[in-house]
Amino acid sequence: MNAITDARNGDLTPYLQQQQNKQLLRFITCGSVDDGKSTLIGRLLYESKVLFEDQLGQLEADSKKLGTQGEELDFALLVDGLSAEREQGITIDVAYRFFATEKRKFIVADTPGHEQYTRNMVTGASTADLAVILIDARQGLLTQTRRHSYLVSLLGIRKVVVAINKLDLVSYSQAVFERIEAEYRAFAAQIGLQDIQCIPLSALRGDNMLETSPNTPWYQGPSLLAHLEDVPLEQARQNQAPFRLPVQWVNRPNLDFRGYCGNVAAGSVRVGERIRVLPSGQQSEITCILGSAGEQQQALCGQAVTLTLKDEIDISRGDLIALADAPPAVADQFEATLVWMDEEALLPGRPYLMKIGCRTVGMSCANLKHRVDVNSLEHLAAKTLELNGIGVCNLHLDRPIAFDAYADNRDTGGFIVIDRLSNRTVGAGMLHFALRRAQNVHWQAIDVNREAHAALKGQAPRMLWFTGLSGAGKSTIANLVERKLHALGRHTYLLDGDNVRHGLNRDLGFTEADRVENIRRVSEVARLMLDAGLITLVSFISPFRAERDMARGLAGDGNFLEIFIDAPLALAEQRDPKGLYLKARRGELKNFTGIDSPYEPPVAPDIHIDTQHETAEAAAERIVEALLAL
Structure with a gap:
């Protein structure tokens, strides 16, 4: 509290230092339309006291203007920023909000519930560590609940909170909560979701939001905020993974210095360790690591650093630096899952651009193996992928890239697809593995060219x-x-x-x-x-x-x-x-x-x-x- 008091008195330094040392959890809220996602986030922002007086005043005025009953505040208005959203009472775009507690910092993405905005939900989930999936206690599991759960699993989010919301409208029934929990866990087992915490909620009334509610004495688990504060972060797993640094920039301020800048995507590295640069395969040794505070002996996952090497080797933006004895694979043909996000359908054989990490290469879909019906999880034959379609396909690139399977590393296994002519993002994908022919088929050297x-x-x-x-x-x-x-x-x-x-x-x-x-x-x-x-x-x-x-x-x-x-x-x-x-x-x-x-x-x-x-x-x-x- 001293840091907050100092900040209010005009001295921001202690407060900023306190925030800098906190862990950051990124999470999304998703589910079907009108399950209360925006209300839940608005309640968290309101209760964590991160709103300014003018924001509170505007919230009160807007709540009265839109006809909220009595003295109740419409917390969804804190998140639904687009005028079209306020008029329709739905979320269209992805809204990002920041808040913090004494234990942790949070970035939360409120994602759309409508099926036609599935691509927006994928955008919000791409960087999240945890998903809060809301279910209206009156409705139970709906098609869009299953759709979003499948996408959460597909995008590699391993931690899920199932917020069974609006329990006040079913008289805080334990039987309703347990029925929905059992049904959801049975579905989650089919799609590989295991780390699940089910919480009975009323986001509007505040039940089990910050503290456990007396209205649900039969519930023995944590409140939503308590769980968000204590859940282990995904970064802990990434710290144990092999070292990966996608090169964002080659820093060459003068003839005496050459540094390779980027964010550590996984693992750690120390001064003196041998590294390998991919896809070229060249090796060298780290002589210096520069961080935000100057020289340091070790670079950790999540840090932005500059590496200098013992040897002058050819490295450019988009290359990947790894430990010499634990390199990623290199290939130019893959099996991957694609989520299509454009009005114009994916056409196998058409040339696109793939951006993976800091590297952009030419790409085409050689053949579409199947598309996935996310409602039934069936694999269906298809020649193209339409807007919001999900399919598994074989990809061909115009040059080899270094990669990890998306299941092992989201940064080095995830990519976006770009239209070559308009430069708009048309899809997102996850690499599974290199095709065997990518390693077994090589250009034969010929003398008569x-x-x-x-x-x-x-x-x-x-x-x-x-x-x-x-x-x-x-x-x-x-x-x-x-x-x-x-x-x-x-x-x-x-x-x-x-x-x-x-x-x-x-x-x-x-x-x-x-x-x-x-x-x-x-x-x-x-x-x-x-x-x-x-x-x-x-x-x-x-x-x-x-x-x-x-x-x-x-x-x-x-x-x-x-x-x-x-x-x-x-x-x-x-x-x-x-x-x-x-x-x-x-x-x-x-x-x-x-x-x-x-x-x-x-x-x-x-x-x-x-x-x-x-x-x-x-x-x-x-x-x-x-x-x-x-």
């Missing part, structure tokens, strides 16, 4: 990618280009969309997922033809920018020409050489580009051909001239 093939043919291999609507003139112009190059003695090959679907891609349809896989396969074939020294012409609608960008990446810098064969939809329909637009308009042809499936035109194509005003012969001549000028 792309340069040798190209030298023999006397040409520079290039990939000419023709894209545009059906009927725009892609195949006609590509065929003319190949004829002109052939006449000039160039070695070429033309990959045409229709021709490829007779063989290599005949198993694919025209859904978005199949279109993505169609282009992925063709891009890989075209890359092999580049390696053979050929000028490869690819004539495909290829409606999505992401897949065209993937093809450009496979070809390599300077080897790819995106050629946009541009024709207005009306003109393409007028030409309609195969009668496809007529069928699509009649509803006989589903997922037809330009009609009921989108086409994303190139933003900045290398060559733009307007076939409404330019003949095919002139366009082909211009393309050949541009190619020969490279």
Whole structure:
């Protein structure tokens, strides 16, 4: 109390020192709609006396404005910050609040209860040590209760408080409490939750919130706050794990100092210990550890430190520093669980970005093994993942990364998925293990490479990618280009969309997922033809920018020409050489580009051909001239 008194008198130093030395517990509240999550957090904030007088005054005014009965305060208003939430009486966004007691500091996330905001709940749970799952005593276990419990288990939260709330509305019935507790524990056993504390509550009345209530004399356990203050922290387990430091920044202020900065994700390390840098595998010895207070002999889990090494080795942001005799695995193919968080569905084969720790790499989902029905826990067949969907899939990366299984380390096994074009976060995932082929399949060194093939043919291999609507003139112009190059003695090959679907891609349809896989396969074939020294012409609608960008990446810098064969939809329909637009308009042809499936035109194509005003012969001549000028 002396530190608090000093703070009120204007001296913050003792108070800040006291807070700095306290342990921090991060927890979330979740459950179904209107189970009382925001009220519970608001009550904790109110009772822990962390509110200022103006906040209390605003709470009283808002409670009266919204029609709270009598002198009661609507504690949910302390957390429901969005005006839409207050108007609807629900939580939409994740609200974070800080409070502290004499024993511990807390950061609590109030997460949404509605199914459509499941992604927000995942965001709040990603850093939590404990989950408080609320159950309305009148309702018992609901679908969303099971959903959130499954997600809690999936995200690696091992400690759960089941707050059976609104017990005052069932006359503080012991029988109701015990029935719900038994039902929940039976469900929790199915999903692997074991460390469970069930507490009978009335968040609105304060029963068993700070102290055990006389209204539940049959309950012998702790109050909610007492349990939160005493529950062992997850960090204790992480302290015993092997040392992990993801490198956030290489500190190079002058020629005499090079330090590697980051937060210790697990374990500890001392000056003089041997370390290994992953994925390169280089080794060295720690010569100095710098913390917030200067030099220290040991770095512990959770600390932000700078390490200096005995040897000057190549380390950059995103590398992982570990003890030499306890390194993580390194791989580029994994099995993982994905939680999809975007309106646009996950499409296997589409290129995305994965951010794991401080490293960002290219990623694609090779195949979706199954999606999970979180209500029944069934594994269901699926080709895509929709918004809030959860599935298990195989991932391919464009380079190896160092990792731990998510079950062992959430920091080095958890990742987010980023859309390459918009840069928005579209998913979150947990790595399970590396696929065996990731270790068993290696690049075979060959002596006759792309340069040798190209030298023999006397040409520079290039990939000419023709894209545009059906009927725009892609195949006609590509065929003319190949004829002109052939006449000039160039070695070429033309990959045409229709021709490829007779063989290599005949198993694919025209859904978005199949279109993505169609282009992925063709891009890989075209890359092999580049390696053979050929000028490869690819004539495909290829409606999505992401897949065209993937093809450009496979070809390599300077080897790819995106050629946009541009024709207005009306003109393409007028030409309609195969009668496809007529069928699509009649509803006989589903997922037809330009009609009921989108086409994303190139933003900045290398060559733009307007076939409404330019003949095919002139366009082909211009393309050949541009190619020969490279």
